[in-house]
Amino acid sequence: MTWRGRLVPYWLLAPGLLWLVVFFVVPMYFMGELALRSGSLISGYTFDWAWSNFPDSLSGHTEQIVRSFYYAGTATLLALLIAYPLAYAIAFRAGRYKALLLFAVIAPFFTTYLIRTIAWKTILSDSSPVVSVLQTLSLVPPDGRVLATSGAVIAGLTYNFLPFMILPLYANLERLDLRLIEAAKDLYSSSRQAFLKVTLPLTMPGIVAGVLLTFIPAFGDYVNAQILGGTGQAMVGNVIQSLYLNQRNYPEAAALSFLMMALILAIVMVYIRFAGTGAFMGDEEESA
């Protein structure tokens, strides 16, 4: 190939790469720079290698950080429990309703995330029949409420990120070679054994991808905690949002946000190291 021909891919990539570098990578640098400043909103923030912002931002918000792990972890687990049987049913039992069910799975994306969450607020509000049913079943004390509790925030997170769990699981299950399960049954394994020893290990890549794609956005979310939670349900995302936009304590906000990015980048890099970029790209052809 001529050197001109070899340049073609770079010309095709140039606008996109430029956009992603200038507006995704470079801003991370400025966030780091902001995190090393000190001062106050009135006197202005000046850069002076204020490393202490990092430990300070962690120790000042331990409660919200622990809560974020707890909420996002629980929501991810619940999403997995809901999504696995559903993805399995769509992949193997749906017949001609397959396309319709997949359509239903992505349908929530056609309405605004915020409005969906506000709809949940209405559904879980004190006067709603859902809450009276829960009260009748003694799942909620007679004078208790659902809104502004941990349960409401976790339910909201589970709901909002469920499609991110279903889609990778479905993609994985659909590729599953059913003959392997037949073989297990021919060799006298029970349905349960076949599931535990064949299906489950073979769908592990889908489970891991789904868990990551659900946990990461749930961990950083602040909309659910803000709308469905009360004052005692704030997550890290709420802290970052409030420090940046309300209190304008930029250094501390940037430090906390930088640490969150570092944590998530570490998780993603470990994952990509083992599984490649395929799961995020929607296929297995690519391995980085």
Added chain:
Amino acid sequence: MAFPSRAWAWLRRNALPIYAGLAVAYMLIPIVVIAVFSFGATPKGKLTFGLDNGFTTEYWRSAFSLPDLNEALFTSLRLAVLATAISTVIGTLMAIALVRHRFRGRRLTNLLIVIPMATPEVVIGASLLSMFIYYSFALGFGTLLIAHVMFSISFVVVVVRSRLIGFDRHLEEAAADLGATPLATFRTVTLPLLAPGIMAAALLAFSLSIDDFVISNFNSGTTVTFPLYVYGVSLRGVPVQVNVLATMLFGLIAVAVSLVLWQQRRAEKMASVRPEQEGAPIPMPGAAVAT
């Protein structure tokens, strides 16, 4: 006692479909609630559950009667159309480079596309704001457009790339054999065949943009988009017109998605018909008349 045990057996046999049905219902509940409540009469300033106060089409008739809401929706539409156009072009070019070319820096490029998708929105919003603060950049429509294009690119690349991988290159070779220049081949063969994939990607970019709240909240300045408007009024109580517009948008996107899916399926069917298949009857004009 025959009946309960039979019922139990039926329940066990159908446990999976029942569970799946419940899960799908769970996913659709808020959408149904939004649509139903758009017909609900609500006394002013009072939030009630259900249609206790009766059914009304009043809010559908007055859907566009709130000037602030109209302006926010118009801003969102303008933003989504622009962001979609830019990110779809840029993303499609990137996808073509990734699938059709082998070059140094491929792995790094893949990484750069994947990581923004795996980054929490709050971090994307915060880091962009950090840069804009550093340069004292005026926040507004411009910064929103920058942000929306940025987070849409990766998704466009993923969608178009998956279409390109399953692409039959023989058709392009045929065009080249018949003397078409590379550019003419691209324009008359590649692009039309790729169109359903590009449409799907554009649709995804559009719904991501019109839906975005978190990143916009950081970088909007005083510009108000549809989700930002909803957030602003959510503390006082959301006007019913929001439900109406959300339902309209849902219908619009659902129809567009169905069309793209239908088009894709048709394209796949057409691609699977091969005239050289052995034993397949070759349709001849007049053959039906002869028999």
